[in-house]
Amino acid sequence: MLGPLELPLYPSCYDCLAWSADGELAIAAGEHIQILTPKNPAARAEHDSSQALNNWHSTRFRVNVFTNNEWPTIYPQNRDNFSLGAEQSLSTVVALGWSPPGLAKYRRCVLAVLTSNLLLSLYEPVGSQGKWTRLTIVNSLLRDHFKSSVQDDALGLRKSNIRSFAWSAPLKLPVAGHAAATYSVPPVESRWGFHLLSLANDDNDIVFLRAQRSSTEPSSYTAEVLSVTPLQDLDIYPQIHPSSIFATTLKSKTKILSMSWGPWLFATGKKQKNFVTGNLAVVYGTKLKAIQLDVDLASLSQGTSPESHAASVVSSKENTSICHPDLDAYQVKGPLKWLHKEDSKNIYLAAGSFAGLLLLSLPEVSDRAKESGSKQIHLQEFPFYETVEEEADDGPRHLEPITAMVMTSDTESQAVLHLATAGGYTAAKTFDEGIEDSLSVVPWKRQFDDMREKYDFDRDLGGLAVARVWGMASYDGMSAVATTVHPGDMIEYRTAAEERLTIIIYAPDEAQPEAGTSPTPSNNLAEKREAALGYILHSVDEDEERPLSSKILYATACSAIVESDNKEIRSQAHKVLVRLATVTGADLNEELSKCSASKTTIASKPGEELDGAGAQIFERCEICDAGIAWYSNQEAQCAEGHVFVRCSLTSLAIQDPGSSKLCSSCGREYLNEDGIDTSESELQSSCRMLFDAFDTCIYCNGKFRA
Structure with a gap:
């Protein structure tokens, strides 16, 4: 899994790697972005795991195609405001970065890509096929923001061109006390935080933005300018x-x-x-x-x-x-x-x-x-020598700037800074009590040298081969290093067919779970599931004006009868059933009588009850119109024998395969609120409310996928 990955591409910029909190590795490759997503263990078992690249899903998409509305024609300006290089460029990738989790759909990360035409675009996979799509161009927001204060079109162009960007760490609200509410869920701002993006335009303004997913159009984003500092x-x-x-x-x-x-x-x-x-x-x-x-x-x-x-x-x-x-x-x-x-x-x-x-x-x-x-700031310089182990001050200096840096941890959980230059110089700095210690050798130095020596031997270069480092990224304690090799004694001629990028992946602890494996399930899965049951059942008490759909309340109450041993939850289920019987007039005597029993079953409703009072709370098979029994929280079967999977959160039977979503880690199935028929507006709004509160898998905290 962690073997070197050899890809048929060439990086278009330094710092060309970005690894998201979801485990997706993005690579800047000229006009394209390459996304590597680790396969789960079941998918890896179907292929030859000895080939490291077979353990990853690979996706490639083009980023330099813009419509005239996205990138309008810009006519030549004066020399201070017109960037000929940007206008004539092929719009290759010059920088990329993942947002913190929680901004994209299903609380995933958004990929920001800056191209050489000075446009910053936001990408995420859209649709069931997961096709990466440009959703927003941030430059249009800057253009609208400065339009009122800048009358000169040429200066407005400089204000809207973006030179660099960076995502901040999520700004999370402190979680307030919830002593009164046992089954409460922290708000979204406390779980995922606010997403802030900083930009630098062509006029050297630092612009701070707050990015949000649009509430009216799920496939787009909105952003607002919070502050500008020139x-x-x-x-x-x-x-x-x-x-x-x-x-x-x-x-x-x-x-x-x-x-x-x-x-x-x-x-x-x-x-x-x-x-x-x-x-x-x-x-x-x-x-x-x-x-x-x-x-x-x-x-x-x-x-x-x-x-x-x-x-x-x-x-x-x-x-x-x-x-x-x-x-x-x-x-x-x-x-x-x-x-x-x-x-x-x-x-x-x-x-x-x-x-x-x-x-x-x-x-x-x-x-x-x-x-x-009160501030005391200390500055230390660590000079580069051609050999990292060189301790003499008069040794030969390495006169190249740093092109890649990454912060990771070693086997003792100490923070370590890995750095490299375009000339192949690599070094590490451990952050411990002895911060003034000198630089040390990176742990992946042997793999790096072996790659260069193999290239040198195959081409008989006599030790003159050069290895370059183009970027580094880290995820879950692992480090990825993007490298290329070149002849050092001649002008290199390279065709597209010969382009190769090698990614070295290093994990300090061999016992550490590999990227892409399912999160280790917690020992208190019953507690997580019961927390969701309690949240839904207690919503009747906490929100009298806008309770959840009666269909979801009935299904959750039946789920508590079939599954839960918690007396408090079963008592609350009894209270919910009494309310449903009173409001709808449905006959729920069987369900009420079994609230005191332990893990029992509920028979399917006959036809007269499915067509009688309160019929809207009962589930019926869409194939044969028969009632559906309650004997399991994972499976549903109607009186005629048709079997369906139940939603792991709402407990409703998923009868339309197109209206479900899966946990990308454990594979459990959930109802997709976007796939619900619009005629069932109450059910759809209730599902949106629930999945806003439980936006990850309640069993393993994995992210959803369509």
């Missing part, structure tokens, strides 16, 4: 005379090409307990800058459109105190990485220079709670 540093190149023409030209062409979010820090003061602070590190030209974002969680959670009071909800400013003054002596280049451990009092920021690694150490103190002058 970066205009007149001393970005102090070594050049500021009044020279060259300095003026450089300032106009300086762009923000890399950014990374730090951790969210909650204010400790009582008056600011609802405020949270985050820092965004950016590489502006060759300098490291930081933008501080302050968020009022209470105001942000009150509505989905805070434009009217955005200033009171979110504010941002350049944080000059976070950067060490000695940083001006370095030229920062490449990706940025933050490290924050719960048991550590410091936050670390790793940045690359042209010949080494820069490490900033900051105290874990929220700016809203700190006193003036």
Whole structure:
């Protein structure tokens, strides 16, 4: 499973790998994106597992095809506002990144892709076939936002072009106490959080967005601008005379090409307990800058459109105190990485220079709670030598910038930073008490060297083969490294048929579950199932004005009679059945008499009861119109013998195969709220309400799929 993967493609940018929280590995491959999804154990057993690539589902889709509405024709502008390279490019991938889980359908991750025409698009699989589709282009939102304040069309073009982006960690609301409600479910904002996206446009504005899935159109997204902070540093190149023409030209062409979010820090003061602070590190030209974002969680959670009071909800400013003054002596280049451990009092920021690694150490103190002058920032430099084990200061230096960095953990659960350059230099930095220790060798160095040596031997290059690292990503303790090999003593001529990208996957603990295996089921599955039963049955008490569908309430009550040993749940089921009998007039004497028994069955209803009072709460076979008995929570059978699968949440029989969805981990079947007939509006709205609360599998917490 973890063997090297050899793919017939070539990366189009550095930092070309992105691994989602759902286990999907995305690769930037020119005009395409390659998605590798690990197969589950059953699917892997059908193929030769000795071939590592057979253990992955592979999907490839094109990202450089735009309609005229998505990318309107842009006529030549003046030299300050027109990017000839972007207009004439093939729109290849220059950056990609996954959102935190919870934004896409079924609470999955959204893939953001930035192409060389400076457009940022959001992708996710759509339909039963899982075809990856572009759903939104973020540039249109920037164009609409700046339209009212920018009258010049050329400047508006710069404002809407995107140079770089980064997703923040999910901003989750603290879970309030639910002592009174035993079967309560935390709100969506506490389970998945708010999804914030930062952008840098061509005018060097840092734009903070809040992305949401559209409530009216499930296949689209909406986003709102929360804050804008311009970066205009007149001393970005102090070594050049500021009044020279060259300095003026450089300032106009300086762009923000890399950014990374730090951790969210909650204010400790009582008056600011609802405020949270985050820092965004950016590489502006060759300098490291930081933008501080302050968020009022209470105001942000009150509505989905805070434009009217955005200033009171979110504010941002350049944080000059976070950067060490000695940083001006370095030229920062490449990706940025933050490290924050719960048991550590410091936050670390790793940045690359042209010949080494820069490490900033900051105290874990929220700016809203700190006193003036309490910050102490330490800067360390780790120079690169041609040999990582070289300890002498006069050894040969490796003069290349970092092209890939990833944060992972080793066998002792210590945080480790892996880094590499385009010239094949690799190193690791362990974050422990001895933070000032030197760089060490990466654990996958042997695989990396073996790949280069094999290429060198096969082509008789005499040791002059060169291996390059294009990107790194991590998931669940594992690391993926994208590498290519090249001849080092000649000009390389390569055709499309010869393009090869090798992905090394390293897991520090061999006993660790492989990517794509089903999550280990919890020992308290009965408790999770009963929590769902209790939530549905107690909704009658908590929401008198808008109770769930009577059909779902009846099915859940019958499920409790057949399955549950919990006396409280069975007592609540009795209460629900009494209410249903009173409201609908249905004859539920059999069900009421069995509420005190333990795990019994309920016979199917005869035809006269299915056509009598309260018939809407009973299930009937859509094939023969007969009643359906209750003997199991996984299976349903009508009086004529037709068998169906029951929904694992609502307990309703799924009679239409097109109206179901599956857990991608354990394979349990659920009713798909989008596939319910619109004539059953009450049932559809109730299912939407339930699946908003239980949006993952109640047995293994796996994500759903159509």
